[in-house]
Amino acid sequence: MKITISGGRVIDPVNQRDEVVDVFIDGDTIIGLGRTPAGFKPARVIDATGAIVCPGFTEVGARLREPGAEHKATIVSELEAAAASGFTTVCCMPDTNPVIDTPAVVELVNQRARGVRGARVRCIGALTQDLGGSVLAEMAALKDIGCVGVANAGHALRDSNVLKNALAYAATLDMTVFLDAEDPWLAAQGCMHEGAVSTRLGLPGIPAAAELIGLGRDLVLLEDSGARAHFRTLTCGRSIKYVNNARKTGLEVSASVGISHLVLTDEDITRFDGLFHVRPPLRTRRDRARLIRGLAEGQVEVLSAHHEPHDADAKAGPFGATAPGISTFDSFLPSMLQLVEAGHLDLMRAIDAAAVQPARVIGNASASLGVDALADICIFSPGELWTLSADTMMSSGKNTPLLGRSMKGRVLATLVGGRIVFERKA
Amino acid sequence: MAQDSIQLDSQGRLKHFLTTEHLPRSLLTAILDNAERFTVVGDRAVKKVPLLRGKTVVNLFFEPSTRTRTTFELAAKRLSADVMNLNIEASAAKKGESLADTLRTLEAMQTDMFVVRHHESGAPEFIARQVGPEVSVINAGDGRHAHPTQAMLDMFTIRRYKRDFTQLKVAIVGDVAHSRVARSEIHALKTLGVPEIRVVGPKTLLPRGIEALGVDVHHSLETGLAGVDVVMMLRLQQERMQSALLPSGHEYFHTFGLTPARLKRAKPDAIVMHPGPINRGVEIDSAVADGKQSVILQQVTHGIAVRMAVMSMAMGTAAQAS
The missing domain is CATH 2.30.40.10 (Urease, subunit C, domain 1)
Structure with a gap:
């Protein structure tokens, strides 16, 4: 037409x-x-x-909940919601049920998305089989079927030797690895940022050290393997320095921040309201300011929705007992514009971070409005x-x-x- | 702050008792004054007053407890309420029923008051937001967040021995990190005007950012107890004695256990408190626990009167101000 x-x-x-x-x-x-x-x-x-009029946004890691948790959301519902929120491409995380660790599940996702009036879907495959953290997934097959990368999707790889090999194998296949930087032991009991607010509320905290140690380990192993990696949803101000230094030494790394982490902080958690429960957690005002500056200056390339829809029951309970995650597609654009209006970043860069950079991360060289695009x-x-x-x-x-x-x-x-x-x- | 209005109704009267934080001093004082009136009930031959006659109180315990549940039960019975004890830990939750569903079922039984203990911080507040407008919720301990009736019985005990809160130095000793009692004590002491509150313990047991609650941090009993009027000991949970937090109960006693020699640092008339149950030879020496400065058993007695005060105020049958 x-x-x-x-x-x-x-x-x-x-x-x-x-x-x-x-x-x-x-x-x-x-x-x-x-x-x-x-x-x-x-x-x-x-x-x-x-x-x-701008290039459509790309989301580097959303939960669409299908297959396996269709009572929360479906591929159709979320791809339509994404389109209504300005997204043209959505990458689906592999922690579905069954896990996206075989071409058959990728086929199933594509099948469901066929004919939808919504954003297009791209799968991120599993890094290890069933996200179990011990046996590598068939990454070559996942690549052939069209996966834009691999991830262990919130299932921390405890065994550094498995991660080392997984990164090396992904590098062999020239696949991007999407990493959640989090030390599982430091994060284990926590449900919000560890600090004065968690102490006052008596909620177990996740210290900033959990992200920094996870990030530090992953960066050392990346140096070893030469794999290309994208760090999803960094939340600590100090993480930006780590990623910057790695880039300077020639590592092929990129990073994203989540929109929720740029408009909310741990201080917003005042009533044990589970709607604020998200992983990685909302951090301090200081972290937020540093993340926004990092985004404005391009030290963090990508602005992500980190979209995680849930059913009402998943949030009906005391804070720590609720499922983490925020449904962000619908508020993504207004939240982004709020940062622009506050003077934190210009509109050109905001669109670059929401559309151009994430497209690059998944291998679309150019998300532009040029002729022939x-x-x-x-x-x-x-x-x-x-x-x-x-x-x-x-x-x-x-x-x-x-x-x-x-x-x-x-x-x-x-x-x-x-x-x-x-x-x-x- | 808006989020705290849930504890008070539109006239500023106690509706739910979830935390000692952000409640006005007048209300905390009213709890203590009402408790004072109720202490005589226990001395009578017929230990009952009719303030909660016809009301149904449900003790909703998602975490095992004998002492707290018993004192709540006694308090409710002395107020002439009908009391039902539900040990949810052993029933619905184990069958996978959600907290929201458990509540709906119990509310359908036309309960007037829930006394809630739960392992998740914020659970009583969640319940208070779910129940109908006529129902009151009393927090009997949630996660690491709050144990407001314990804190108020501690305030009651302090007032009995020390009268004027505004002249006191108070030390809270031990596992503050995991203690809902400590948090509720700190808020209550602040509101009642205590000028100097100290927390004392090893760095592994004092949570990050505790200073923001307005306390001084001490890592040695020698400095922490110097010149204090009140020593509030905290219980050290068995599972923490030998863990990544502490090497052993023995070493803890050696470094942070309250011995007669260490107690000498405090004022000569200082009182020693403990929410119980005590670990003798771990956080406290028997000579101190059973000594003349100990008021530990008095605390237990006061617990019933304070809980009667809170329950009758939340049901609107006792004075809201002194």
Whole structure:
């Protein structure tokens, strides 16, 4: 289909473009910007006046809950929610049931996603069989079927020798390894950041040292293996220095921060409200400030949703007994814009962190709005005000502490490969 | 702070008793004054008052307890309430029933008050937010968070012996990290105006950021006890005596055990308290536990009166101010 997106402010970090210009799409490709290409007769014109047109966002590690926990969410529900939130590609973590450790499960995920009017899904395969941490998964087969990388998905690899070999094997296959930096012993009993707040509430803490030691070990082993790695959702300010130093010594590492960790801190946990329970935990104001600066300066490349939908029962209990995770797709864009409005980072860099860098991490060289680029596009109104509620949320998981809060900024339309997969009804 | 209004109703009266934190001094004092009136009930031939007649109190214990449950049961019975003891640890939770479902079932039995002990910090607050507007929740100890009735009976005991809170130096000694009693004591002592509160223990047993609660941190009994009016010992759980936190009960006694010699550092008229059950020869020497400065047994007696006070206030049948 031929589509014109007219009158929008195009922000394209790859081409450093920020101007009001029309975008022309034919099939799955952007064929021109500015002047209408000769003989171009659009079947659809999307009026983007007053809106921002940017490359669609990519999520480097969401939980879609299917297969295995369809009472929380499904591939269809979450890919639709993702599209309504500006995402065009979502990477699915392998800790499903069954685990994504064979091509058959990848096929199943792809099958479910087929024909969905939503974001496209890419699988991250398991690093070890059944995420058990002892036997390597068939990574070559996972790569052949299209996995964008491998991960042990929150199941800490206790045995450093297994990790060492897993990294070496992944390096052999030129696969990206997605790592959760966490020392399992220091984190074992905890459910929130260890500090003055956890002490006051009497909740067992996860010290910053858990992340730093996990990160330190992983970086040493990466140096050894030469594997390419992405650290998911760093939460400690000091972690940024570790990653920076590793980059300077030539390691191929990238990192992400979670949107929740940039808008909330441990001080928000005041009433044992399980909706604030997330792993890795919300840290201090100081950590948050350092993470935001790291994101603004590009020391952390990727802004991730770290989307983890849950059913209501999973959050119905005292804080420590609830399942960790926050449903973030629906509030992702407004939260990101909140950081921009506060002057912490400019809009160009924010879009770069949400769209361009994560695409790079999963091997899509360019998420741009240049001519000949794949038409993965998000169109959003930066000023629209709305309230986040169970009714306005698209995700099946209504588990977010931001429920009831006023949101500024809303996605109007999303195109995946030139196809309009989401359009907000006026 | 908004989150704390749950303990008080719109008129500022006690509705739930979940923590000693953020409650006004007048209310804590009212608990102590009411308890004072109830102490005489135990001395009568007929140990009953009709304040909770017709009310149903459910002791909801998700964690084993004999002492606390018994004193709550006695307190409720002396107030003429009907009491039901539910040891959930051994029943529903084991069958995989969720806390929310257990509650719905019990509420359907038209309970007026839940006395809750739970291993998760915040569980009583969660329950208080779930139950209907007529139901009160009393925290009988949650995780490491709070044990407010224990703290109030300790305050009651201190007031009996020391009168004026605003002139006191108090030392809390031992495993503060895992102690809900210590946290509730600290908040209550602060609110009642105690100017100097110390926590004393090895670094493995004092939690990070404890200073933020307004206490001074000491790592030796010698400095920690110097000149104090009140020594509040904490129980050291058996499983922590020989662990990554401490090498042995023996070494703990050697370094942090309260002996007659160490107690000499405190003021000559200092009182020694312990929430029980005590580990003789671990945190406290028998000579101190049974000595003339010990008020440990008095604490137990006061526990019933304080719990009667809290229960009748939460049910709206006792004065909310002095």
